Amino acid sequence: MKRLAFLLLLLPAVALAHGGALATGAGEPGQLADVQRTVRIGMDDAMRYTPNVLTVRRGDTLRLLVSNHGTVMHEIVLGTSEEIEHHLHAMRSDPAMAHGAPYMAHVAPGEEAQLIWRFTQPGTMHYACLLPGHYEAGMTGTIAVR
Numbered sequence: 001m002k003r004l005a006f007l008l009l010l011l012p013a014v015a016l017a018h019g020g021a022l023a024t025g026a027g028e029p030g031q032l033a034d035v036q037r038t039v040r041i042g043m044d045d046a047m048r049y050t051p052n053v054l055t056v057r058r059g060d061t062l063r064l065l066v067s068n069h070g071t072v073m074h075e076i077v078l079g080t081s082e083e084i085e086h087h088l089h090a091m092r093s094d095p096a097m098a099h100g101a102p103y104m105a106h107v108a109p110g111e112e113a114q115l116i117w118r119f120t121q122p123g124t125m126h127y128a129c130l131l132p133g134h135y136e137a138g139m140t141g142t143i144a145v146r
Helices: 002-017 081-093
Strands: 037-044 048-050 053-056 061-068 074-079 104-107 112-118 123-128 140-145
Touching: 037 074, 061 074, 061 104, 074 081, 074 112, 081 123, 104 112
Parallel strands: 037 061, 053 140
Antiparallel strands: 037 048, 061 112, 074 104, 074 123, 123 140
């Protein structure tokens, strides 16, 4: 019981290490029952997402199925440009940091991850792989929320 209480106390610190609270400027975690559509996003060793541009309506809940078709680890992080930049600097300080927030996932080669996200704010949101060198090589995407 003491161990569980200790782990629960660490949860906020883990969330803060990954760019803040569970919600971002890009929205908030969604529920599977509320998903309007599923979008498949591929990642590869050419350091690209396919597709790298999405358009959604404000309030839409999407299920993003992210597949790593490459031979190295990739990740996806959702957020505003400022949040992506903040997380990029955090990753540079700690490239091995754990990823457990609902707006991000590490995806091993040949594997698939799922993010369920509700886009609550209009504007341009982003997704990126912030592993060393990947973002710099152009592994980014945009989401137009209308």
